[in-house]
Amino acid sequence: MQLPATARxxxxxxxxxxxxxxxxxxxxGPVLWAFHASLTNAGLTGRSARNPLxxxxxxxxxxxxxxxxxxxxxLTVVFVGGSAVLGQNLxxxxxxxxxxxxxxxxxxxVGTTVVAAWVLPEIVAAFAAYAFFSGDGTLNQxxxxxxxxxxxxxxxxxxxxxxxxxxxxGTAFSMLVYRAALNDVPAEVTEAAQMDGAxxxxxxxxxxxxxxxxxxxxxxxxxxxxxxxxxTLVWVMTxxxxxxxxxxxxxxxxxxxxxxxxxxxxxAVASVLILIGAVFGLVYVRLLRERNP
Amino acid sequence: xxxxxxxxxxRPATTGSRQRRRAGSTPADVVLLLIGAGFLLPLLWLxxxxxxxxxxxxxxxxxxxxxDNFAAVLTPELLFRPLWNSVVLSGGTAVVTLxxxxxxxxxxxxxxxxxxxxxxxxxLFGTCLPITAIMVPVYGLFVQFELLDSMPATIxxxxxxxxxxxxxxxxxxxxxxxxxxxEAAWVDGATRMAALRTIVLPLMRQGLGVVFIFxxxxxxxxxxxxxVLLLSEARQPAAVxxxxxFGQHGAVAYGQLAAFSILYSLPVLVLYVIVARGADGSFALxxxxxx
Numbered sequence: 005m006q007l008p009a010t011a012r013x014x015x016x017x018x019x020x021x022x023x024x025x026x027x028x029x030x031x032x033g034p035v036l037w038a039f040h041a042s043l044t045n046a047g048l049t050g051r052s053a054r055n056p057l058x059x060x061x062x063x064x065x066x067x068x069x070x071x072x073x074x075x076x077x078x079l080t081v082v083f084v085g086g087s088a089v090l091g092q093n094l095x096x097x098x099x100x101x102x103x104x105x106x107x108x109x110x111x112x113x114v115g116t117t118v119v120a121a122w123v124l125p126e127i128v129a130a131f132a133a134y135a136f137f138s139g140d141g142t143l144n145q146x147x148x149x150x151x152x153x154x155x156x157x158x159x160x161x162x163x164x165x166x167x168x169x170x171x172x173x174g175t176a177f178s179m180l181v182y183r184a185a186l187n188d189v190p191a192e193v194t195e196a197a198q199m200d201g202a203x204x205x206x207x208x209x210x211x212x213x214x215x216x217x218x219x220x221x222x223x224x225x226x227x228x229x230x231x232x233x234x235x236t237l238v239w240v241m242t243x244x245x246x247x248x249x250x251x252x253x254x255x256x257x258x259x260x261x262x263x264x265x266x267x268x269x270x271x272a273v274a275s276v277l278i279l280i281g282a283v284f285g286l287v288y289v290r291l292l293r294e295r296n297p
Numbered sequence: 298x299x300x301x302x303x304x305x306x307x308r309p310a311t312t313g314s315r316q317r318r319r320a321g322s323t324p325a326d327v328v329l330l331l332i333g334a335g336f337l338l339p340l341l342w343l344x345x346x347x348x349x350x351x352x353x354x355x356x357x358x359x360x361x362x363x364x365d366n367f368a369a370v371l372t373p374e375l376l377f378r379p380l381w382n383s384v385v386l387s388g389g390t391a392v393v394t395l396x397x398x399x400x401x402x403x404x405x406x407x408x409x410x411x412x413x414x415x416x417x418x419x420x421l422f423g424t425c426l427p428i429t430a431i432m433v434p435v436y437g438l439f440v441q442f443e444l445l446d447s448m449p450a451t452i453x454x455x456x457x458x459x460x461x462x463x464x465x466x467x468x469x470x471x472x473x474x475x476x477x478x479x480e481a482a483w484v485d486g487a488t489r490m491a492a493l494r495t496i497v498l499p500l501m502r503q504g505l506g507v508v509f510i511f512x513x514x515x516x517x518x519x520x521x522x523x524x525v526l527l528l529s530e531a532r533q534p535a536a537v538x539x540x541x542x543f544g545q546h547g548a549v550a551y552g553q554l555a556a557f558s559i560l561y562s563l564p565v566l567v568l569y570v571i572v573a574r575g576a577d578g579s580f581a582l583x584x585x586x587x588x
Contacts, residue, residue: 016404019490020416023401023460026393030457031423031431038434046437099332105325114333121336123569125518127536128343128558131543135346135354135551136339142356146338172336233427236520240540254429261433262525270433277430285425289418 035278042272048265056268063272072248073273076256080232083167083252088231091171093224096178100186101208103179115179122176130240133169134158137241162242162250169237174230178223185219186212218295225288232281253277343555352552366556376560378531379538383561386452386523386534387516393456394512395505398463399471403493405464406471417468423461432525439526446528455522459512466511470504471497510572514565535561 042063046056067073099118103111121129136142137157144154157165189212197211213220235254238244244251244259251259253273261270338356346352347366349359370376405413435454436445444450478500479492487495498505520536527533533541539561543554 013408013410016408016489017410017412019400019403020405021400023397023464026397026453026457026460027420027423030435030454031426034431034434034438035426037438038431041434041437095332099329102325102329102332105322106329107326110326110329110333114329114336117333117336117340119569120340120566123514123566124340124562125520125536125565127518127520127540128562131539131554131558132339132343135342138354141354142338142342145355172339175336229425229427233429235429254427257430257433261436267433267437271437274430274433277427281425281427281430282422285422288425289422292421293418 038271038275038278041268042275044268046267046271048262048267059268063269066269067272067276072251072256075248076251076253076273077276079163079250080252082163083170083234083238084228084231086163086167087170088174088227089224091167092175092178092227092231093220095171095175096223097182099175099179100182103183104186118179119176121172122174126173126236127240129173130169130237133165133172133237134241137165137169158242159246162246166238166241166250169241170231170234173237174227177230178227181219181223182216185216189215221291222288225284225291229281229284229288232277232284253280343558346551347555347559349552352555354551366550366552367560369550370553370557370560375538375542376535376557379533379535380561382532382538383517383534383536385448386455387513389448389452390455390459390516391509391512393452394459394463395467395509397456397460398467398508399493399498399505401464402467402471403489403497406468407476407489417465420461420464424465428458429521432521436525445526446532448527448532451523451526454526455516455519456512458522459515463508463512466508467504470501470508473504474500507572510568514568517565 041056043058043060044056045059045062099114103115106114124132138144139154139156139158143157148154155161193215194207194211197207202210233254234252235258238250238252238255239258242250244255254277257270257273257277259270260273261267342354342356345356345359348362348364349357350361350363350365352359352366405417439445439447439450474497479496482492482496483489517534518536520540523534524537524540527537530538530541535557539554539557543549543557
């Protein structure tokens with residue numbers, strides 16, 4: 005009698021099958037294949053494309069010896085730290101706090117503008133950011149009219165340009181998360197603190213921020229993961245250049261695999277990126293599980 | 298301070314802060330407008346350049362504003378075929394995602410099993426994987442199985458990348474439809490799948506609309522996946538064709554680039570407004586049955 009019951013339960017879960025198959029074939033498959041291919045000398049074309057040889061940990065050894073890899077790891081940390089953890093996170097929080105104090109018309113107009121940069125297709129946002137930061141672009145027109153000089157951002161400070169561009173592009177997400185979180189803070193709590201003589205900054209630091217701690221960690225996790233994967237913005241604005249000065253890990257993986265045709269080496273870079281993402285992903289899922297037991 | 302005293306003093310403070318909120322505070326307005334201006338400037342270039350026949354990188358009012366740039370890109374090869382490819386790719390992705398997500402969400406929402414939670418959290422973990430990192434291995438996989446440049450294969454891959462999020466959203470919407478409504482149908486002898494089709498799905502159609510549009514917008518804006526997986530010009534969506542036409546940073550017709558960008562962005566801007574407006578209604582769905 006045990007078997008039919010189990011069989012019936014399995015049968016009930018049959019509709020999950022298409023989703024599971026898709027996830028196994030197109031998500032779990034490539035991830036496993038990445039780890040496998042990173043141990044071979046698979047190439048884009050030629051003999052090594054059809055019959056890749058097993059090379060063990062050679063690709064990872066090359067990664068450690070290649071000066072570009074530590075550089076791109078460092079640039080990725082700078083990019084994620086600067087544009088997501090600091091830029092999008094703090095600016096998003098500031099916008100959400102300000103929007104509660106400002107006139108409704110002002111917060112609606114500014115909120116719509118911030119969201120527009122986020123809803124635009126990424127290639128369009130990338131073109132707009134490219135024009136904005138280019139030598140005779142809008143930013144330099146502004147700086148020039150203030151007498152502050154006109155540096156060529158994309159060549160002289162490519163990381164500053166792509167970091168600022170990603171703040172512009174992605175802040176809307178943090179803003180929306182924090183707007184929702186602040187709306188859930190009961191008004192009585194802040195009002196009681198106000199009664200006890202707490203000033204605006206004190207209320208924010210000691211009452212409001214601790215109360216939305218959960219949203220802050222969730223948001224930090226999600227924007228870190230999103231920014232870790234940014235490719236199009238960097239590719240269109242600087243293509244990783246000049247001389248690898250803005251080559252983040254996704255750009256490096258793409259270049260190695262598709263420009264230099266070294267799939268094995270490219271997947272080794274990709275595998276490192278997958279591992280970093282997996283660590284953040286596990287922490288994120290952990291956090292959510294603890295919060296909804 | 299005694300409790301009554303606090304209540305007595307709270308009341309005027311409450312009305313005070315409410316009044317202040319209604320009027321708005323000027324410093325907050327000024328700071329907000331300054332930040333907003335920073336966000337607007339790059340967008341402004343897009344709009345002004347699209348109307349300027351001699352547009353460059355710089356922000357300027359067109360000497361002679363006109364729709365010449367729009368007219369120039371309104372050709373079958375330049376605009377219509379890539380846009381049609383985008384429609385096929387995004388529509389196909391949204392349909393595949395929605396069908397798989399609805400089927401998966403039904404047992405997860407309706408049956409109690411100790412596998413549900415681990416499954417849902419594994420799926421959630423899937424949303425965390427950086428898709429950019431998977432593109433090199435996916436390319437390798439597509440080469441092995443000779444799927445490169447195949448529209449259906451690309452659609453299935455793009456559907457898979459949005460599937461984890463879609464399963465979570467769909468299950469949440471489905472949890473909002475009380476199972477008691479299906480019980481009557483089961484009594485009448487309807488199968489589970491028939492009850493799903495005739496009772497559950499119609500009740501959650503607004504939620505399904507949200508998931509569909511959400512996936513459609515993501516696929517429409519995706520550049521990297523079709524850039525790697527679709528090689529022939531005839532199959533490339535607008536995101537890729539715009540890059541191949543204008544992305545070389547050589548002698549670029551910036552006005553046309555801007556005009557193309559606007560025409561390509563319009564559909565997702567409209568869809569986003571629809572979702573943002575309709576979101577409240579679909580979440581209030583369960584209230585309609587409870588009463």
